[in-house]
Amino acid sequence: MRWSIHQLHQLQHKGLTIDEVADVSELKEVDTSIRDISPVRIHGRADVSAKKFTFHLTIEGTMQLPCSRTLVDVSYPFAIESTETFFLNDYDATDEESHVVQGDAIDLMPIVKELILLEVPMQVFGEQPDHPDAVPQSGKGWTVISEEELENKIDPRLAKLAKFFENKNES
Structure with missing residues (x-):
């Protein structure tokens, strides 16, 4: 996924078609929420002109992320489409998808x-909330409850206090 400027200029009239599979497993160390990631397929094309190189890319793969509810691995497929433009000299810095060529080569990795x-979601939910490998939903002296159950349930230590205020209102 790396081309020299000279190679790209040679392909100016012919065009460049990209279809590669890349190993990006080192992303597991960058973002610890990625438990596993398959090799990604990168395909697309490049438009080459004298001072500008535009890459139209599609990146496809699957990553394993923890379910936000149960911490069980969830398969999360992704397909990213992007257009990245490289300029040989200054460019409009307001465009996030524009870059200045550093050195004499372009590396897309x-x-x-x-x-x-950027495609990693903040939360992922698995299909099976009662998966056998899921985080336990109760234990000795505790249980996970919904917010509705929490609002309707009165703390037994405060139940007599509620009766105290009822008696005061009656008198």
């Missing part, structure tokens, strides 16, 4: 990794 990290 840092951009691909960044796009994948």
Whole structure:
């Protein structure tokens, strides 16, 4: 996923088609919520001109993330479409998808990794809330309850206090 400027200029009239599979397993160390990630398929094309290189990319893969409710691994497929433009000299800095060529080569892997990290959702929920490997929902002296159950349930230590105020209102 790395081309020299000279190679790209040679492909200017022919065009460049991209279809590669890349291992991005080091993303597990960058974002610990990614428990596993399959090799990603990167495909697309590049438009090459004298001072500008535009890559139209589609990045597809699957990552394993923890379920927010049960912490069981959930398979999360992703497909990212992006257009990245590289300029040989200054460019409009307001466009996030524009870059200045550093050195004499263009490497797409840092951009691909960044796009994948941006695709990681904040929460993922599995299909089976009662999965056998799920985090326990109760234990000795505690249980997980919903907010509705919490609002309707009166703390038994305060139940007599509620009766005290009822008696005062009656008199």
